[in-house]
Amino acid sequence: MRLKLLWVGKTQEAWVKTGIEEYAGRIKRYCPLEILEAREEKGAQAAVMRERECERLVKLLPKGAKLVVLDERGDQLTSPELANFLTKQRDQGTQDLVFAIGGAYGFTDGFRSQAFKAISLSKMTLTHQMVRVFLLEQIYRGFTIMNGEPYHHE
Numbered sequence: 001m002r003l004k005l006l007w008v009g010k011t012q013e014a015w016v017k018t019g020i021e022e023y024a025g026r027i028k029r030y031c032p033l034e035i036l037e038a039r040e041e042k043g044a045q046a047a048v049m050r051e052r053e054c055e056r057l058v059k060l061l062p063k064g065a066k067l068v069v070l071d072e073r074g075d076q077l078t079s080p081e082l083a084n085f086l087t088k089q090r091d092q093g094t095q096d097l098v099f100a101i102g103g104a105y106g107f108t109d110g111f112r113s114q115a116f117k118a119i120s121l122s123k124m125t126l127t128h129q130m131v132r133v134f135l136l137e138q139i140y141r142g143f144t145i146m147n148g149e150p151y152h153h154e
């Protein structure tokens with residue numbers, strides 16, 4: 001299984017970049033990981049920017065990939081549940097598992113409907129930049145749970 005993180009726009013804040021590098025590096029000990037970045041749209045109405053950004057996200061999706069969207073309206077999982085989800089995908093032979101994070105205006109309904117799962121990290125809205133770090137840390141945590149390593153404590 002290969003993991004891909006798909007998101008919109010460059011990471012702006014240095015402290016977010018540091019977090020991404022830290023957890024992406026840790027995840028790569030367990031699984032190949034690639035970050036795919038769609039260009040951010042600027043200066044149009046929100047609906048137009050959302051549409052254009054989602055068109056770019058679709059173009060970056062590998063053929064046959066299984067898509068998970070990060071969405072505040074999605075399923076809320078515990079960390080062990082996320083670990084089980086990753087285990088199941090690996091054991092089912094999923095080749096490319098893609099986690100997509102929307103831009104500042106989120107996803108179109110059309111993009112969301114291409115996903116087989118939507119995951120919420122909280123009922124609160126987080127910045128699309130911060131979600132990158134939170135998601136990476138939870139994926140890393142998931143791999144440590146899968147491997148019985150002493151990182152996650154109940």
Ligand SMILES: C[S@@+](CC[C@H](N)C(=O)[O-])C[C@H]1O[C@@H](n2cnc3c(N)ncnc32)[C@H](O)[C@@H]1O
Pocket residue numbers: 069070071072073100101102103104105106107119120121122123124125126127128131
């Ligand atoms: C600022 S939010 C977009 C908010 C937009 N109003 C919406 O309803 O989706 C940008 C992106 O960050 C991610 N995001 C923000 N909060 C989240 C949360 N609590 N759980 C999961 N993803 C979240 C989603 O991928 C979202 O598309």
